[in-house]
Amino acid sequence: MKRFLITLFLCGLLTSGFSQSISKMDNIKNLLELTGSGKLGVQVGENMIISFKKSYPNVPVEFWDNFLKEMNSDTLINLIIPIYDKYYTESEIKQLAEFYQSSLGKKLISIMPLVLQESMQAGQTWGKEIGEKVYNNLKEKGFVEKD
Template identity: 90%
Template sequence: MKRFSITLFLCGFLTTGFSQSLSKTDNIKNLLELTGSGKLGVQVGQNMINSFKKSYPNVPVEFWDDFLKEMNSDTLINLIIPIYDKYYTESEIKQLTEFYQSSLGKKVISTMPLVVKESMQVGQTWGKEIGEKVYSDLKEKGFVKKE
């Protein structure tokens, strides 16, 4: 009888824990779909492929098309879910979902690609200016031979 009770307890505990895990996973997947994370990732991948196409113009279009078929948002989402699971509680995932369903959250989702793109451009310019200044100062102080 004692073994039966322990077995029943363990089965109930494992089932409850597993179903909570699935629920959190489903909530994370819903959040990632809501924010368009998978689609954004695929777009980044497509942009990378476009860069490769320019660098390797002799490669047949079919090669790139076949490669693009392998990239899909579901695969990326499944790779990202464990990261969200690691850093956010189920309650936090639900709060994030509520935020992204609000009017401000929807605005953040719609403007984020533009904000990221413009921020990257500013960051590249800023990084280039810093690099040039460092190089100039190194030359001025004699750490780099003047040309």
């Protein structure tokens, strides 16, 4: 009788933990869909294909089209879910989802691609300026031959 109760108790714990885990995974998937993470990832992939097309103009369009067909947001979301599961509690996931459903959260989602794009451009400009400054300093100190 004691074994039966212990077994029943353990099964209850496992079932409870499993259902919470499923619930958390569903909440994470919902959060990623709210934020458009999968769509953004696919957009990045599409931009990579456009870049490859320019680099390899002799490759037939069908080749690139086949790659585009393979890219879907569900695949990316399924890869990201375990990462969110690792770093966020279920409560935090729910709070994030609530935020992204607010007016400020919706604004953040809508303008984030623009913010990221402009930030990358600013970072490239900054990096170029630093690179030029370092190179000019190296030339002045005699570590690099002057032109």
